[in-house]
Amino acid sequence: MKKIITSMLAVSMITGMACMSAGAEAEYNNANSNVMVANENHISATNPVVDLLKSATNGKDSPYNHYTVYDGSDAKSFKVKGRTYYYGITQNGNISSFSLNTQKVKKLSFKVAHLDNSSLVDDSTLTIYLDGEKYKTYTLTYNMTYLPIDIDTTEFSKVRFDFGEYKDSRFALVDFKVDGKTAPKGADIPKYTSVDSLINSAYDTDTFWLSETTIYDSSKKLGFKMKGRTYYNGISMRSGGGFSLNTENVDSISFDLSHVDNSGIGDSAVKIYLDNELYENKAISIAPNTPIKRYTLDLKNIDNLRIETNRYTETSYAVGNIEFNNIKSQKSYIVPTYDDAIDFINSKFNDSGVTVYDNTQKLGFNMDGVNYKQGLLMSAGGTVSFNTESIKKLSFKLGYIDNSVPYSGNKLQVYLDGELKEISIEKNQKNQKTQNVDLDVSNVKCVKINFSDKYANTKYGLADIAIIKDESKVNIPKGDVNLDNVVNITDITKVAAHIKGKKVLTGDSLKAADVNDDNKINITDITKIAAHIKGRIILK
Incomplete structure (x- = not known):
């Protein structure tokens, strides 16, 4: 039956061709010829770049010529400059030398660049030999752009590549062209969606x-x-x-x-x-x-x-x-927000030579005969920083710690977003006076405090620290209980723990949990946060 159908199709095709005009027949033959050539190339024809890569052999008479050839015979790839390559040659050891057969190649072109995620410690070199004679030496660095190299190989049958020995950096040869023809597949360039x-x-x-x-x-x-x-x-x-x-x-x-x-x-x-x-x-x-x-x-x-x-x-x-x-x-x-001055003090960072007193210590520190249990005790050369984006005023009492050695002429150095402001520390013959310091930080993001001298026995105090919040700068999204700029199941968990009394919310977290502004935290707030997460409502 199959033979009968095949014969009928053949007769039909011959009859159809017989009815064609001369021009149509030529077009038909040309189209089918192109299809046959394309199929033949896809199935059996070789690519000159692939042939060249497959010809790679050890360049030196040594068993340690470390290199890897990527010729498309498997799904492996490598990366250079963030691109993904499927064809090329890479170093994979401290001694890397290989040769390529160029008997049938008139012009060889390629690029050299650093192999991604290999060492950046050493610069290296690439020396090229044509039939054993030195052609050129190139300096290679980890941050180099692609180095394009073109070689006329008409009169040369072998090109050897020697990379610098005992270098930790690795390099690769990519974007090969053989007499103008490229590899079957080019490099993938990354695209980002987030x-x-x-x-x-x-x-x-x-x-x-x-x-x-x-x-x-x-x-x-x-x-x-x-x-x-x-x-x-x-x-x-x-x-x-x-x-x-x-x-x-x-x-x-x-x-x-x-x-x-x-x-x-x-x-x-x-x-x-x-x-x-x-x-x-x-x-x-x-x-x-x-x-x-x-x-x-x-x-x-x-x-x-x-x-x-x-x-x-x-x-x-x-x-x-x-x-x-x-x-x-x-x-x-x-941006951090603070419930009170104690919260502010405990947010310190980049500190050295600083002791925090937050009313939890039994013993405080003394200045001018007065005992303070809230503030900072700082050694000579001590330093501390605070974020002040959510406050507009910072105040404290400044003075020498009693029984420490006062240093005449010392100054408190305050950096307001890097701008230095110096404050002299007062003292007289009978006692070491404290003084009030008020800092306007309404347009300041960060305050750094330190003392100018480095005398080991001198100690200073910042006591009764007070802050005034800038409510206009505090924007707390409803439902964002853990203050991470995202409302999700974690926030619901924290509200539930608060309602059950397991972990009580305070400050801005408490405000964020009260999504319906009724001054109560209950199941209604959880319901509204859940609806927001599901997209049913949008919390302000």
Whole structure:
């Protein structure tokens, strides 16, 4: 039966062709010829780049010529500059040398770049030999842009590649062209749909000895702190830590940059590279009292962004509240609010030589014969910082601690967002007087306090600390009980625990839990928060 049907189809096709005009028949034959060639190429024809890669052999007479060939024979890939490559050759050891057969190649083109997430410690070299004779040596660095190389191989049958020996950095050869023809598949360039997808694509992170880089995305419950703020998206870096991003599909990026709280009080610097050019031709010096600065970078003509810290320092820095192409994160940062002065005192950060008195200690400290149980006792050279974004006035009594050694001419140094204000500490022959200090912080985000001298026996006190809140700056979203800028099941759990008396809410958390503003926390509030989470209502 099949043979009869086949014969009938054949007769039908012959009859149809017989009825064609000469032009139509030629077009038909040409189309079928193209289909046959395409199918033949797909099934059996070889690609000149693939043939070249498959010809790779050890370049030197040594069993330690570490390299890996990616010729499309499996699903493996590697990454360079954030791109994903399926064809090329990579280093995978300290001694890497290989040769390619170019007997049938007239022109060989390729690019060289650093292999993502390999060491950044050493620069390296690539030396190329044509039929055993040295052609050129190239210097390779971890932050280099793609290095394009074109070689006329008409008269040469073998090209050898020797990378610098005993170097920790690794490099790769990509984007091969053989007589103008490319590999069957090009590189994949990343595209980002969220801040999470952007920062999780970061590469070349912990690639220095002792360096540390941590990515904070929306999956992490705990964030990091800069100047008292809690950030929920960003990247922190320490001791040479840093990161790179492929930005070929990013037009602009914005972020906050500063010192990470309680990570050391030394000065250091951060470097920003646009491709391999240092931003503004200098490193960015950052001290613990340097205010948070927001940067917006134009990346329309930039393929790669790198941010890194100085090596061999315990101080950490971070970028936070990242936005790109007008895409924002679900969780940015939270400005601290305070129930009272005790809450404010206990929020201190970047402190050294400081003892907190919060009315829980049996013994306080004495100034001018008066005992105080609320405030700060500070040693000479002591320092402490506070976030003041939600308050407008900070007041305290200032003086020497009784029986300590007063130092004539010493001053209290107060930095208001990095701007220095000095206050002389009064004393006379008979006693050491206290004085009242009032600071207007209505337009100040961060206050740093320290003393100018470093005499070991001198101690100072800041007593009866008081704050005045700036209610106009306090914006507490209803239902956001744990104050993380997101209303979810965690907030319901906290309200339920409060109602059952297991863990009582206070301050701003208590205000956020009272979603219907009836000055009561009960099942009605839980119901409304649940409805908000399900999208049935929107809480203000």
